[in-house]
Amino acid sequence: MKYLITGGAGFIGSHVADALVGRGDSVLILDNLSTGNHHNIEHLIGDPLVSFYSGSILDPDLVSSLVSEVDHVIHLAAAVGVFNIVDKPLESLRINLHGTENVLEVSLKSKVPVLIASSSEVYGKNGGGPLDEESDRIVGSPLKSRWSYSEAKAIDESMAYFYYSENGLPVRLVRFFNTVGPRQVGSYGMVVPRFVEAALKGEPLDVYGTGAQSRCFCHVADAVAGLLSVIDSEATIGQVYNIGNNYEVTINELASAVIARLGSSSVISMKSYEDAYGAGFEDMQRRIPDISKIKATTGWAPTRSLETIIDDIAGYLKHAGL
Numbered sequence: 001m002k003y004l005i006t007g008g009a010g011f012i013g014s015h016v017a018d019a020l021v022g023r024g025d026s027v028l029i030l031d032n033l034s035t036g037n038h039h040n041i042e043h044l045i046g047d048p049l050v051s052f053y054s055g056s057i058l059d060p061d062l063v064s065s066l067v068s069e070v071d072h073v074i075h076l077a078a079a080v081g082v083f084n085i086v087d088k089p090l091e092s093l094r095i096n097l098h099g100t101e102n103v104l105e106v107s108l109k110s111k112v113p114v115l116i117a118s119s120s121e122v123y124g125k126n127g128g129g130p131l132d133e134e135s136d137r138i139v140g141s142p143l144k145s146r147w148s149y150s151e152a153k154a155i156d157e158s159m160a161y162f163y164y165s166e167n168g169l170p171v172r173l174v175r176f177f178n179t180v181g182p183r184q185v186g187s188y189g190m191v192v193p194r195f196v197e198a199a200l201k202g203e204p205l206d207v208y209g210t211g212a213q214s215r216c217f218c219h220v221a222d223a224v225a226g227l228l229s230v231i232d233s234e235a236t237i238g239q240v241y242n243i244g245n246n247y248e249v250t251i252n253e254l255a256s257a258v259i260a261r262l263g264s265s266s267v268i269s270m271k272s273y274e275d276a277y278g279a280g281f282e283d284m285q286r287r288i289p290d291i292s293k294i295k296a297t298t299g300w301a302p303t304r305s306l307e308t309i310i311d312d313i314a315g316y317l318k319h320a321g322l
């Protein structure tokens with residue numbers, strides 16, 4: 001099989017590329033290297049199964065020419081990270097809406113199946129118990145840039161679903177919950193690499209808000225296995241699946257776990273959301289996936305622990321010289 005991975009030089013995308021090449025598939029990678037990095041894929045460059053294209057999903061001619069060459073599209077390119085979304089809301093919206101529309105439109109013309117990466121952010125501030133694929137979205141004002149990522153990903157899902165139901169395009173949707181591991185960078189607001197990097201440097205770990213908010217972290221290798229289980233199944237067409245780990249940890253517990261695991265001398269320092277992200281920032285208290293739907297359909301479940309995640313990120317950062 002030949003796949004196009006948009007955002008293939010990014011964190012999740014580069015691991016998807018590794019997994020596909022590892023099983024003998026060919027990959028075309030399209031990435032504008034905005035939050036992605038050439039280092040993530042440099043070990044793949046030169047492999048006859050891999051081609052890299054520097055460019056944007058906002059360029060319909062480029063996307064069209066690449067889609068016409070492949071059997072399947074995996075659409076991961078997006079403007080991501082809380083800092084990015086809050087700082088550049090308009091550009092982020094354009095990429096996440098028009099970019100996805102381009103990918104869907106050219107996939108329809110070439111009749112190529114497409115997987116769209118969505119996010120647990122679509123649930124907004126629904127901080128209830130485990131969230132299943134039918135759980136309600138609760139979002140704040142559309143004028144708050146914080147929610148524009150959630151809005152864009154939700155519209156992407158609707159658009160993709162209607163390309164399936166109205167036009168017959170084989171579409172699959174996955175909602176990644178917090179996904180972490182090697183190659184993820186902390187500079188866009190991702191909490192685990194930010195904590196691990198600070199702990200390795202002996203610097204304070206900045207906990208935003210009270211730290212009582214909880215999250216579940218899924219190792220990227222588990223998330224990629226989940227994604228592949230979805231694209232390899234015919235039963236998943238026209239469906240959406242949560243992909244995440246359901247082990248819950250508060251941000252305070254995470255900070256302590258990182259310090260203890262790495263034997264760091266760092267201290268925990270508390271910072272208000274306002275100081276971190278500016279006035280009016282809203283966050284959700286809990287974020288837990290219900291993953292029974294994907295388990296029932298493809299048999300996938302995550303296997304890697306929080307300790308493995310911390311070890312793997314620390315190993316990666318040390319290797320990268322940080």
Ligand SMILES: NC(=O)c1ccc[n+]([C@@H]2O[C@H](COP(=O)([O-])OP(=O)(O)OC[C@H]3O[C@@H](n4cnc5c(N)ncnc54)[C@H](O)[C@@H]3O)[C@@H](O)[C@H]2O)c1
Pocket residue numbers: 006007008009010011012013030031032033034035036037055056057058075076077078079080095099117118119120121175176177178179180
């Ligand atoms: N990591 C997570 O926890 C998480 C959670 C939910 C959803 N997701 C989704 O998974 C996907 C991958 O995210 P990631 O965590 O790997 O982030 P990432 O930033 O590492 O990957 C996104 C990639 O898209 C590229 N990109 C951005 N704009 C582009 C454009 N206009 N044209 C071409 N390439 C462009 C970036 O350079 C980057 O390589 C995204 O769609 C994201 O919304 C990730």
